[in-house]
Amino acid sequence: MSAPVQYTLYHPKWYRRAVSVWWWLENWSYTKFVLREITSVFVAFFAVIYLWQLRALVSGPDAYADFMARLESPLFLTLHVVAFFFVLFHALTWFNLAPKAMVLRLGGKRVPDFVIVALNYLAWFVASIAVAWFFLRG
Amino acid sequence: MRRDITPCLWALFSVGGTVAAVLFPIHLFLTGLAFPLGWIEAPGYESVLNLVRHPLARIYLFVLISLPLFHGAHRFRYTLYDGLKLKHLTLLIVIMCYGGALLGTVAAAVTLWSIP
Numbered sequence: 001m002s003a004p005v006q007y008t009l010y011h012p013k014w015y016r017r018a019v020s021v022w023w024w025l026e027n028w029s030y031t032k033f034v035l036r037e038i039t040s041v042f043v044a045f046f047a048v049i050y051l052w053q054l055r056a057l058v059s060g061p062d063a064y065a066d067f068m069a070r071l072e073s074p075l076f077l078t079l080h081v082v083a084f085f086f087v088l089f090h091a092l093t094w095f096n097l098a099p100k101a102m103v104l105r106l107g108g109k110r111v112p113d114f115v116i117v118a119l120n121y122l123a124w125f126v127a128s129i130a131v132a133w134f135f136l137r138g
Numbered sequence: 139m140r141r142d143i144t145p146c147l148w149a150l151f152s153v154g155g156t157v158a159a160v161l162f163p164i165h166l167f168l169t170g171l172a173f174p175l176g177w178i179e180a181p182g183y184e185s186v187l188n189l190v191r192h193p194l195a196r197i198y199l200f201v202l203i204s205l206p207l208f209h210g211a212h213r214f215r216y217t218l219y220d221g222l223k224l225k226h227l228t229l230l231i232v233i234m235c236y237g238g239a240l241l242g243t244v245a246a247a248v249t250l251w252s253i254p
Contacts, residue, residue, distance in 0.1 A: 037213055037214075037217040037220075039213075040209070040210040040212075040213035040214040040217065041210070041214060043158045043162060043206050043209060044206070044207055044211070044239075046165070046166050046170070047202075047203045047204075047206045047210070047242060048242065049169070049170070050165070050169070050199075050202065050203055051203050053169070054190070054199065054203075054246070054249045054250065055245075057183075057186060057190065058249055058253055058254070061183045065183070068180065071169070071173070071174040072174040077170075077171070077174060077175070080166065080170030080174075081170075083170065084166050084167060084170060087162045087163055090155070090159055091158075091159040091160070091162070091163055094155055094158075094159040124160050124163075127160045127161055127164070128161075128163065128164035131161065131164045132164060132168065134189065135168055135181060
């Protein structure tokens with residue numbers, strides 16, 4: 001003989017563990033994920049710096065010289081060192097994830113992941129050389 | 139009928155992320171570090187102006203500033219949701235993030251247009 005089955009009412013808010021705002025510090029792979037997400041701040045930061053430089057350029061030689069002098073201040077140098085590492089982290093994580101986002105097929109066969117990653121790094125290298133060349137050729 | 143623009147925002151995120159990944163490290167290295175620290179001599183005012191005056195250079199700079207702003211806005215939006223658990227502030231966050239990117243885009247267009 002079995003005991004009569006006891007049903008409980010459906011309850012959509014039955015139990016939820018309270019998650020701390022610092023959940024991403026519990027595990028290194030979560031921390032890496034959050035660091036990668038935070039790169040967005042530094043990407044936007046540098047876009048704004050470039051916009052600012054452009055405005056200084058349009059305002060005339062004096063404004064441009066002031067802007068260039070401001071970049072030499074310890075505050076901006078520190079910000080740019082930090083921003084450089086975050087932007088680099090963005091670039092590396094972006095290229096390494098590229099095969100997951102972009103599946104290429106050639107002749108019915110999937111192009112291997114390392115080929116796509118290598119092509120991304122190649123494009124990065126060529127573009128960097130080209131940009132440097134435009135700045136330095138004068 | 140209200141059209142969902144989320145796929146467009148993801149496309150902007152993706153293209154902007156690629157632009158930032160490929161071009162930002164070298165630009166940041168030169169402008170933010172190598173020139174101010176004197177590792178490499180910075181090009182003078184006239185030569186930068188001549189370079190930027192070219193229509194292709196203006197388009198390049200527009201893309202370089204605008205698309206990464208949208209990439210950053212999109213990613214930051216979801217960082218605020220997941221990292222800081224601010225889902226209840228969705229509308230405010232969306233307006234601040236994409237509004238900021240839009241503002242930067244307009245400012246870039248106006249500035250590039252007004253290059254003498």
